[in-house]
Amino acid sequence: MSDPALESLYREVILDHYKNPRGHGVIEDADAEAEGQNPLCGDEVSVYVAFGEDGETIDDVKFSGRGCAISQAATSMLMEMTKGRTAQQVAELDKEELLAEIGVPLTPVRLKCAMLGLTTLKVALHKAKGTPLPEGLAGFDDLELT
Amino acid sequence: MSDPALESLYREVILDHYKNPRGHGVIEDADAEAEGQNPLCGDEVSVYVAFGEDGETIDDVKFSGRGCAISQAATSMLMEMTKGRTAQQVAELDKEELLAEIGVPLTPVRLKCAMLGLTTLKVALHKAKGTPLPEGLAGFDDLELT
Amino acid sequence: MAVTAHAKLDARALRRDFPIFEQEMHGKPLAYLDSANSSQKPRQVLDAVDRFYETSYANVHRAVHLLGERATSALEHARVRVRELLNAPDAREVIFVRNATEGINLVAYSWGLNNLGPGDAVVVTELEHHSNFVPWQYIARRQGAEFLMLTIDENGDPDLSELEAVARDHTVKVVATNLVSNSLGTIHDLAPLVSWAHEQGAIFVCDAAQAAPHMKVDVRAIGADFVAISGHKMCGPSGIGALWGRGELLRAMEPFLLGGHMINSVRVDKTTWGELPHKFEAGTSPIAEAVGLGAAVDYLEAVGLDAIEAHEHELAAYALGRLAEVPGITLYGPPAERRAGVVSFNLGDIHPHDVAQILDLQGVAIRAGHHCCQPLMQKLGVAATNRASFYLYTLPEEIDQLVDGLHAVRKVFA
Amino acid sequence: MAVTAHAKLDARALRRDFPIFEQEMHGKPLAYLDSANSSQKPRQVLDAVDRFYETSYANVHRAVHLLGERATSALEHARVRVRELLNAPDAREVIFVRNATEGINLVAYSWGLNNLGPGDAVVVTELEHHSNFVPWQYIARRQGAEFLMLTIDENGDPDLSELEAVARDHTVKVVATNLVSNSLGTIHDLAPLVSWAHEQGAIFVCDAAQAAPHMKVDVRAIGADFVAISGHKMCGPSGIGALWGRGELLRAMEPFLLGGHMINSVRVDKTTWGELPHKFEAGTSPIAEAVGLGAAVDYLEAVGLDAIEAHEHELAAYALGRLAEVPGITLYGPPAERRAGVVSFNLGDIHPHDVAQILDLQGVAIRAGHHCCQPLMQKLGVAATNRASFYLYTLPEEIDQLVDGLHAVRKVFA
């Protein structure tokens, strides 16, 4: 990898998360779950949440599905970021926080890839807890709920 | 009229036919009749034909309706040209013959004006005698038959 | 609709932006008085389109590569510019279509095929352009609904006293009218009709094709549910227009055109629709045309829509005054302060085709015909009228050229 | 479909006609391998459009003035050029639309809404673009008709052995397939399907969007009833396409979009339709876009469609050979001699988005995604593929650049 742009987009940590995704798997009898699709490439992701005893704090969160390095890495990072937070906190999680974690400049198309996990997680929490949907979704079905 | 283009388009004979149309009127109980419309300007013309004893020769032909100088003059000239011909002869009348009579260069839009009477007359003969429809019409409804 | 005099445009200077005026017609200066039919294009718009094709062209939305990104962001920027022009709440409610006609058909089909039925009524006015008349007539008939037409007075205003009877006898589901008439030039006050429509539970569809080029169109202020415009009438390229619709209505609607891009997922047993605006934009978009429309919005806003409106009112007033000098002329429509830059007239019983043709030979381009308003023509008792229409590049001396031309027409038919 | 070697084009020379190649991408030469998505535009087309706007622009058909005449004759000349390109019997059977998608929707709505009902079936293939799939699926469902999909083999050929059962169990009313596949590149022999369709009394709708840019499409030789093409894929502007249909079918059909220009006369109680092609062209046409398409036809015919087809076969053969060198690659579709300049592939389990992104950084523009062919993706068992596609300006070294790029992709994911 001698190309600096290439090096910056597919930096070590992205590839590491992609190759060794954290929280990859399924939670049986999850307290919250949702499935999201990226209509541009047909990628699908499912997110599963288990709450702690307070019924609010995320005790465990996992994802399954297929996707590109950016979407898989971003979702993997998201799993780490959100474990231990409350549903409400995650619903309010600003996408900039996740983007900072990803730490590479994204074009609009790849932004959709990066946001697929977060949007799907917020939809899962919305369905289980009635927490607010993300900006783009509020009113506008940025994501087909399946 | 000092403009030569103007003078050529609205030459004496056109204005004369427009102001004193030949064959203007209605034939009651006509043997053949049809109505045509120019969808560009909403103009309408009706043509009436009476055949002679042989049932083929045009004994009388008249037109009514409204239109621009070009369409009225052309139709008026047509009345003169076709009286005494047979239905078949008129069905075969080449539009160039009428255009030669009109004798002024016409743009495509104005050509539609000039041809309204001839097309309507051919439709009338077609309905009465089964003579062929004009080129453009054969199959393609260049004219709404009403 | 008062003339706001503070913003004044310099038509003579603007005119230099339009390459079409660099030539003569039949050896005469071109007086292009047919802008309500379609406007001419400034170099700025043509250049923006060329630059786009030369540096940034690719298909949109789908591509990961740089050209695809550039093209997508150019298209979406144009959408944002249209949203701003119309003061729409959200750019996703702006659907790119070919022209206002397609925008209205989109609503008529997509909303009408699923919401109209026997016992329902669609209400239009006698002053509608065929594009806001025939789609409703056709879809209403197909659905077994009623199609009703409000009559108008000589200013072009619909007779609101008919509304009570309409409401009593019908379930009104759609009210569709223009904001500015293309044949009489009337600028309508839509407020009473919009509230009446909403009291009936009907949607209000506003044909702003003739309004958007000439004045500020604010979809929130109008209170309409759908608003359609055409790019080619407002300095934009042909092949592009926009439909704005309320998000909640658009989201609830079935799509209209089906195909690539408008889907979420496709399976033989089940297909789901994409988000707004994509759900209504099947197939490859009119990409460069949208970019051109965005550049046209830039151009119009730089000139100022208030200034354009004021300029047109001035020209309309001047034209009505000068045309009244021509013996035998009949002028149609409202007083100058209530009209956009459109004047329809007849010259005795000389057919408009002849009037327009003789004017053309003198370099004056006007339109002659029914202006896609046959119901109005039936009302006026004529087959056709002449129409002179003005825009930001129109000069008073073009109106003088028209008046001189009309005198020449009279001489031919004297 | 044999390679005809006699006509050879000089891609390097032609390339200079395309301004897009005058720039670098990410500091690398641009290898634009996404022409099946949309083609780049030669200067000749851009200039023709500019010249039209600068000297001859006005609205068409309606105006008596000189600009209106010029614009109308330019539009109608473009129609004649499309007729000639497609060897259609009559220019009036050529309808200008926005794109192939709209052309197919026109048939699905206008013919389908009036001829499909319960017990009837529409048959497509598993290889259709969404634009020739979803309209039929939607209209069939709306009309209570069946929607059937023929399965394909790995070359993309539909399984004709299914036809007998289909004919036994259904009244087939529509058969709709592509002539060239945009994802596998397969050039189909449509003859058996066309005759079968006609034996069933069905109409045959041919999606030639991907064929027309690349080879001679002859509507009479195909024997189809409707053929749809898109201008933007064949060196023309965006915002324009054409539908050819048999005159007797078009004449018998109800119109699709309603509004200005497509009428004969409009009254509140009765409206009648205009002649062909006007009946299907409501509202202001994509005028300059049609002119641009006409110029694109001139350009393509000057190069020679046989030469373009031969060039693409050569590139496809070269690409299939070179790509096979890349470890872990899966290539989809038929052998080179049966395909247009389209190669779809996957690189191990590296996601196409990542492949395309890394290629882009090396100046190579390909498409990654489902190519609007989700049914095919389901068949292939993947969400997406990479697709490199070629055109008359494509050079073999661009394919080398692609192959080098793929090696770099593999290194990133090693």
Ligand SMILES: Cc1ncc(COP(=O)(O)O)c(C=O)c1O
């Ligand atoms: C085979 C095929 N059919 C239809 C289409 C749709 O073309 P458009 O988006 O121009 O309507 C395409 C292009 O994407 C295609 O490749």
Ligand SMILES: Cc1ncc(COP(=O)(O)O)c(C=O)c1O
């Ligand atoms: C008031 C009005 N509505 C609708 C239209 C239709 O516009 P378009 O032909 O661009 O669809 C026009 C223009 O002709 C118009 O003036």
